[in-house]
Amino acid sequence: MKRTEIRIAGFGGQGVVLAGVLLGTAAAVTDGRRAVQTQSYGAAARGGGARSEVVISDDPIIYPRVTHPDIMVAMSEEAMQKYGPDMRAGGLLIIDSDLVQGVSRDDVRLVAVPASNLATQELGRTIVANIVMLGVLVAKTGVVSAAGMEAAIRENVPPKTIDLNLKAFRRGLELGASAPIQEPAGHAAA
Amino acid sequence: MKRTEIRIAGFGGQGVVLAGVLLGTAAAVTDGRRAVQTQSYGAAARGGGARSEVVISDDPIIYPRVTHPDIMVAMSEEAMQKYGPDMRAGGLLIIDSDLVQGVSRDDVRLVAVPASNLATQELGRTIVANIVMLGVLVAKTGVVSAAGMEAAIRENVPPKTIDLNLKAFRRGLELGASAPIQEPAGHAAA
Amino acid sequence: MRKEAVLTGRHFMMGNIACAEGALAAGCRFAAGYPITPATEVAERLAERLPVLGGTFLQMEDEIASIAAVIGASWGGLKAMTATSGPGISLMLENIGFALGTETPCVIVNVMRGGPTTGIPAVELQGDVIQPRRGSHGDYQIIALAPSSVQEAFDYTLEAFNLAERFRTPVFVLSDAFLGHMREELIIPEADRVPIVDRKVFPPDADAEELAAFLDEDVAPMPVFGRGHKAHVTSSCHDAYGRRNVVDAQALDVFIRKLHGKIERHRDEIVRVASDAEEAEIVLVSYGTVFRCARAAVEAGRAEGLRLGWFKLGTLWPFPDREIAALAARARHLMVLENNLGQLFHYVQAAAASRCRVSFLPPRVLGELHEIEDILKAVREVRA
Amino acid sequence: MRKEAVLTGRHFMMGNIACAEGALAAGCRFAAGYPITPATEVAERLAERLPVLGGTFLQMEDEIASIAAVIGASWGGLKAMTATSGPGISLMLENIGFALGTETPCVIVNVMRGGPTTGIPAVELQGDVIQPRRGSHGDYQIIALAPSSVQEAFDYTLEAFNLAERFRTPVFVLSDAFLGHMREELIIPEADRVPIVDRKVFPPDADAEELAAFLDEDVAPMPVFGRGHKAHVTSSCHDAYGRRNVVDAQALDVFIRKLHGKIERHRDEIVRVASDAEEAEIVLVSYGTVFRCARAAVEAGRAEGLRLGWFKLGTLWPFPDREIAALAARARHLMVLENNLGQLFHYVQAAAASRCRVSFLPPRVLGELHEIEDILKAVREVRA
Amino acid sequence: MAKPVIISINENLCKGADGCGICLALCPKDVFRIAERLTARGIRLPVAEKITACTKCDNCVIYCPDMAIVVALREVPEVAEAAERATQ
């Protein structure tokens, strides 16, 4: 597969960095491909914005930065506004519909899922909304394998929370399988 | 007058640095000429060797180091041995005959005066032997004026010791006036 | 957490963690440091891993004490390191000079951040690349490596220990905030395939009064403490036996020249560069994370028919001057890319001398990677 | 001891004392320091003279505290300085970066000694000439002057204060052990003929929330403390109002470029060089005490018919690159003389680029002045 | 003794009763409760509910780490006026 650029953005504390790490780990370790993950956070604990970026490819990744994401996961209104414009036209935008209202781009493919509410209500922990979003992402793109992601989760989350996270991921997969994609204005569904 | 290089060398504690400073001050401040004074001491307070060097000239002094002294004042055997070889052939060597026995050069003009004993016995303070030597030097070379040297002494020694030092200097002048110069082997007296 | 020193296998790891793992694989068993963004993860990893390996991590009262403890531990026979960022390096410089002057093997990792002064801790800058060479007072030569990937963060840190041990000298690893916090795949080899160099030490019964322990351009054996060698190790100017001489310029001359010569004479063993510039007209010279931009730009430029090449400095010090000179003799133009306003640029220029033209390109925004399009634009201008 | 600030008249004075007197004549009223050979006489003189002038000398607990107190006093409105030698500078570098980043006028005298590390305190070396420019972490530009005589020790220290005040920046005076302890005649002008520059300060009622106080390439007025300006002065990356921004690379870019630009844009005002090289084929490039050897060699060489010239760098930073380039365009060969193993040499080479050949000559014994005969020998070889 | 007061909580300054909650805990009269609604910044503010129980002990003011709370006596004219404005 060619180079895929992914950006996950939201508030500090939502685990967007972890989400990026899991994606990269799945790609690089289990799936045996190449991945680079980078991040940027203001004063994270203090509620600033947070952003995590992943490049996945079959070839060695030379340029490590994400500039025009093919895939973006938006988990806050601010993130949507700030990073929306960078997306590649025709890319896939996945939003947490509980947190993001305005979608500024009409030239991207859009998936909207109520991840936060689902996490809070079904899983009992708002904090795993990020993992739900990963499930949706994997279901919709196959950019990493589901097995790779599960292995990555097992490796990277605190032992006591593995089950919860796996549950969230699988719930996300289901949600992703069924969620509709809103195609860009003027494009036919592929 | 052309560039004259002077080296004064002995033990730490004999005041060789002060002697150099006085020469330089006399030349540069009172006589209105150019002078550079440099020094080198090991662990002075700890009895190592000490060395003070002065260049005097009517023109700006570019190269500041003394390499082949025209005039050398030797106040210890060690200094004589160590620095004797550097002297310019035909230069003037003034030794404290109480402290220096062997004179290794026979191609220089030699003045030997018993400055330490004179200082100790006549002036009551061995420490002013350096000033006695300066008197001899001035008498024999006129490289600075006697008036310039007296002014320099007044400026630079502790107020309480001015008289003693002036006395030592004048005694040195007398001694210098009368002390014979031993001309280099094979040279006629100039 | 696995408990082996060498975590053989495939990982997706942060640059800072890879750096710590490279050190452990090299045999590092002592680290001392003081927290600072963006380097702290190196220390945190070492704090977690060293005690398991029977080693020690100490958080000291400041960076000065950190490098001092590292040097002490090295004389005690341990492979030792510290990791910090610019402000910490600035404070360590006096003692880094000590390590140089006493020929103490140790590794110093600088995860470079945005400055001068406190600046911006989490933003990368290649602001400290001459600092290892000229930051401490006096005249000396040093070794510094600049990794450009997580794999290199591991490899170069390992290599830094090997060079430190081989040449009895402090060695810098110059990472940056971007690489330090970037995750990428990393392959750690089997423990027995990790190349390890250990310092040459005094023979068991040797007495430092009789066997020379310093100032050998071919590296004197080290009279490690605690083994009865009665070593005298001083920061004062000294001779081959460690005897102090603070009087003669002649002794200083030997002191400086021998330390210098120890690195210079072996520069071919130390210097590592890489390049793909055979047919190139214009060569992009870079190092560290910026190299990735340069290389990406070369690929993009070639795709549009530009005769571009790249040259990567793996070793920043000793400066690869001969390699640059050879490159300059072949190329028409060297374009130096750095995430600063031009630091190694002057050294490239000096090495290229009259052989070819040399220009400089900073990123559009200092603290960010160069954009490929900016590089290509500059290249096109140079060609025009 | 006379009690005026300006000791008008003719003196036979040590370089270190002249340096202190230059500072006092410039209006320095605060100094903080920590004893170190061969710089201590500067502090001792200031300790003796400042209280008489209503000023203060503080011996601090170390060099770090010394430069900190100097910067604090400068923000308190006083002209302030410190004097030390290499080991002290190495310790001060972090706070020197602070002075740069906060645009604090102050003067730092380095009486260079023999190193690396403790080395030989009383022997001169030009070992620390790149250190001001690259010793502190991050990317920045600085001003450094190198006196070559006792008169220049006075003049350049005075000038250093004027430049510091003019550009709100730390300024280095790079003296050395030889010059520091050398006595020579010095002429101090009448007090009213001493050129004095004072910093531009905030208008009396200005509020730092409303008037920009930083990052102006034409030098912002300084909101000196204690006058109700409510200044916020931070070592963190900040904007023109001193507002902290530790998130955006964009802010870092401005921070670095403006500080840099403040010096670069005015480099013609700052850079001072001297030369006598009109008809010269080979030009000896040097600075500080070594210049005296170079000039003496030129005179001796001309006497024997060599077409020699000299070029003196009074300012080491910002580096006189344009002046060197112009020189290189005229001469056939530049020979760089330094009392080290080649530091500014690379910058001369870089500036000369392809214009002419550049070579380097250290003294026969590092730590001693070049011998004239050695220089002439090297010249003859170059000609051959 | 309870006093007629106005309790003003600056929504821009308060860091949220979920993360902080000091005013809730240190009010001897349990005047505050936590809001249900999340603000745009993703936090939940304290709400001065049992305002009539307030004795103006100033604990909430003094302990609030973000200087977000002001408690003022209603009888002070400026306060009444401000309260008026605020409820418009």
Add this chain to the structure above:
Amino acid sequence: MAKPVIISINENLCKGADGCGICLALCPKDVFRIAERLTARGIRLPVAEKITACTKCDNCVIYCPDMAIVVALREVPEVAEAAERATQ
């Protein structure tokens, strides 16, 4: 009580009784005096004169900052032998 001793002063180590003189001052029996002769290094050594008064209290040994003094009992054979050698 006085004891038959040998007092050895190492001329290479002693820094001179004019500058130091600690042994002179701290000997409770006033055993030492200062030499008149200047050495080649320009100093004057202490001389153990009233050696028979020595009680071997070891003050001079312990206080000598240059470890230049050794006081040994004559009856110890090695000491006697060394003394023999030294006076040859």
Add this chain to the structure above:
Amino acid sequence: MSAAALEHPLAKFIRPSARTTANCPGCGNGILAQSILRAIEELGLRLDDFVFVSGIGCAAWIPSPSFYADVLHTTHGRPIAFGIGIKVALPHKRVMVISGDGDLTAIGGNHLIHAARRNIAMTVFCVNNGIYGMTGGQVAPTTPLGLTTVTTPFGNAENPFDICELVKGAGASFVARWTTYHPRQLVRTAKKAIQKKGFAFVEVLSQCPVEFGRKTGIGNAVQMLEWYKTKSVGVARAKDMSAAELADRIVVGELVDIEKPELMETLEGIRRKAMASS
């Protein structure tokens, strides 16, 4: 009912461009900030009478940039050294240093003890949160023996400082300790400290719920305040308690208040003497 419009009585002391703090929710630093401003207000002083100096760390951000006054935000560990230069240049201004335990006692320990020795007129507030907050929860010289932090994952091997004992041993003329549970006492002590002619040092134990409370299990902001309340014992009462009884208690109150020569005065004496000398 709540109204949003009332201006905080101390708001005038806050820099207009920096009304919100960068602190985490529930951070104790804000309690200290308010107490200091309240003390200044109650003394009838203006912020223009002060120069505030801080180092690097969360605590160092108390005055920087919030306090609407001259503020110097220095390098890590050095605020006191900078402050000395300021005080000498502006002897009639009050120099106040506010910084963290890491800043003032780890990297900056030397400047702290030397300023105490010199007895320079300066007020120092040291925020002791037992941790390095800003860099993410590393061990500090104040972290209790055995505690797990990110750089002591198997427990802290080092004994902590009793900072007040240290500063006292160094010669300070005024030394006190309170916690953020004690803002009223803190205001009282701050007023004394500000007026002290000499080096006045106030240690303030302050909750860092994010990097200390959460990780040590002591809990959130409220639980940490509760903990301070339980553990504190007044200096008068502590005098009658055994070392064992005091083992994990926090002795609060004014611990030292003595008179000795102050640096600004002795320096002035030097100047007078110098000017009078021949």
Add this chain to the structure above:
Amino acid sequence: MSAAALEHPLAKFIRPSARTTANCPGCGNGILAQSILRAIEELGLRLDDFVFVSGIGCAAWIPSPSFYADVLHTTHGRPIAFGIGIKVALPHKRVMVISGDGDLTAIGGNHLIHAARRNIAMTVFCVNNGIYGMTGGQVAPTTPLGLTTVTTPFGNAENPFDICELVKGAGASFVARWTTYHPRQLVRTAKKAIQKKGFAFVEVLSQCPVEFGRKTGIGNAVQMLEWYKTKSVGVARAKDMSAAELADRIVVGELVDIEKPELMETLEGIRRKAMASS
């Protein structure tokens, strides 16, 4: 009569190439050097059981290069920090730091207090000559208030440290003070300090006749020893004296000797715990 041939009983401890010291005549440093070596001899230890570490200054030249053992002569002020690394690497060797008051309490003050806090097993001898000897007589943090030195030509404006109080305040487990007038007591205390499991600090007032005695007018080496004798008062007796009575006296003796967790042991505990962890 005098004989030149007797070998000093401690000469075996002196490096053959460094038999003569670089000290000035009558310098107290030699008295301390001999006392330390004597203590080691009396304890039946070998110099190979030690690593000696020193900073920069005259006092730092006590072990460097004279002691015929592993010696690290470090940078100014840092010997303790270097020593910590050595001790960790060689836990079964004894690390002894010998350095000056300027080195250990001025520029090196921070390392001193932190080592005391950590209670690392290490013996530190601090030579207090009240001055910077090596650089030519500048004021030190130990120089009495009012004294004239080359950097305080109108008198010292600063209060000096009571070094032992400082180190005690920092948490040291063994603290003592003697003068060079007390070599026998010094040997006794040195033996205890060497054997202490913890941070053991010994301050030794030592005459610098050249830069202190001569310039202060206290006099030459002999006069300074005399002065130490007169001014000293034992710690037991000092307990019954008033502050005023003690004003210019030197309290000598062993001031602190307590037990507390030692760093090498706690670190070993950490390693055991880490290895046992999953």
